[in-house]
Every structure is written in C-alpha cells, then in structure tokens.
Amino acid sequence: MTELRHEPVMMDELMAVFPLEAGAVAVDGTLGMAGHSLEMCRRIAPGGVLIGFDWDSCMLDRAAARLEESGDVEVRLHHSDFRALPIFLKQDAEEMGRELNADAILLDLGVSSIHLDDPERGFSFMSEGPLDMRMDRSKGEPAAALLNRASAGEIEQILWDHGDERWAKKIAHVIVERRKSQPLRKTSDLTDCVLAAIPAKMRDKRIHPATRTFQAVRIAVNGEIDELQAAIEDAGRCLAPGGVMAVLAYHSGEDRQVKRAMRSLAKESEFEEVNRKPVGPTEEEARRNPRSRSAKMRSLRRVKGDQG
C-alpha cells in the first residue's frame, strides 16, 4: 500500500483537552489515516484501549496498518458509521468483560485528503474520475445516480442547503437539461454543468466555481448531516466522568449540528462545554495545512453522573 499523507488537524488543541493517560479508553469515530489515533495510542499506553470507526473500508485498512505500531494498547476497529458508536462500545465491553466508558471521543468530520486525492473516488473537480463520492462504497447511491434521478427542485435544495450555492437553481436546471441527452457519469460532467451555469464575470475569484457544488453533492450522497446532532448527543453519553468529546467541523451546516448537540447536552448538569466558542487552528497551522483553515473545534466534558 503506498504511503499517502493526511496531516491531522489541530492535534495540539485536541490533545490539550483530552484527559489521556496510561490505561485510558479513547474512541476515534473517524479514523481516516489514524493520525490522531496514533497520538492517542501513544498517550494511553501501556494498558489503554482504542476503539476506532471508519465507514470507508479502504481507510479502515490503512488505519489498521498504521496502528500496528501502536504498542501496548488494545485496538478494536469497526467498519461502521460512528452513529453506531454506543452499540459497538457495548459490544466491545461485553467481549472484553469490562466496562468501557470513554475518556476521549474524537469526531473529525468529513473527507480525508486521501479521498480528495484519489481520482477513482470522484470527490474532486481537480481530476477526472467516475462521479461516485460515496465514502462507504459497500452501499448507497453514487453521485451520478443521484444527480441523474433527482428533480431540479431536489438538486437545487441540496446545493443550497449543503453548499450555500447562490447559483443553485441555475446549476440544477443545467444538470436536468443536459442529462436528457447525456446522463452525468464523470467528475468533469458535473464541473461542466457548473461552468455553464455561472457566468464567468460572476464567479468567486477565491475558489473554483465547482467547489460548493462538489461539497454539497458529497454531503448529500453520504448523508453526512443526517441525524448528526442526535449521533453526537448519543456519543457524548458514552463518556466516562471527566471524559471529553471533541468534534472538528469544516463547514457551517456541520458546525451548526455540533453546536446544537453540545448545547443540548450542556443543559444537563453532568455535561459542560469546554469552550463556549469554537476554537480554530493557529495562523501557522492554517498556513502550513490549508485543509485546517475552515476547521472549528468544539468540545464537551462529562463532569459527573452514571453512564447509560
């Protein structure tokens, strides 16, 4: 397997809030290349437990290979949506014959750089590939199928809701007209629709005109925001007393759900927000790693109470 790079975002800020020491239980809901997980393992060895999730089996394999270096830590990995985190934690606890309440839970949302850099996955307008965009290729509908099936109104809603795309109506119209003679199949088919819809002089000079559309379609294809608030609340209830959950969100729709989940839990006396306002990367990190620029980190601590 070739060694690919995804630089973990806001590592120092995350490790500063997580109460990790030898023997602790850490949960990574979004393993990716396991950059954060490797550091968590370093801190919980010897005797710690790392439970990891990724809904992309390729990423899970990559994470597993990297975590072989994790030393004296019990590593349990699951090919699953982190929405099932409480179920797997219970199952792992039964198999291990011990309680498993998390001292740290990390959710680093969205795609990995590895996804964006692989033309075969269809996530990027920068390279030609099949218009797929599914993170879990074992199920669901590829982007091309969604865009060749949905009504103009549905496509407009997706672009508006998940991409804040001002040209949503026009782009949706072009997609629906073009697919009558030539269904969308490749990434360039979608890029061409966007370029045909947005007049050159009206384009935002700072980003590629297809950026918002690709983001919005990806979020819709993967159902990334569906029931996200409930999933974060459920995960928070798996924390041990003193445990911390931290979530990194990369766009406003995601961050809204994270904020609501944390505010909702913080209304209960046993949870408190670590910071009222989201924390971003340092200027130095934003310069070094452009992917970190839009990151917003929110975190929540369980102060006392029983685990359910």
Ligand SMILES: C[S@@+](CC[C@H](N)C(=O)[O-])C[C@H]1O[C@@H](n2cnc3c(N)ncnc32)[C@H](O)[C@@H]1O
């Ligand atoms: C931003 S990357 C994580 C990068 C990771 N923290 C690292 O250091 O390499 C997000 C990863 O989580 C996975 N992912 C995103 N949403 C998920 C979900 N709901 N359930 C499980 N995995 C998810 C993606 O497939 C991707 O591999």
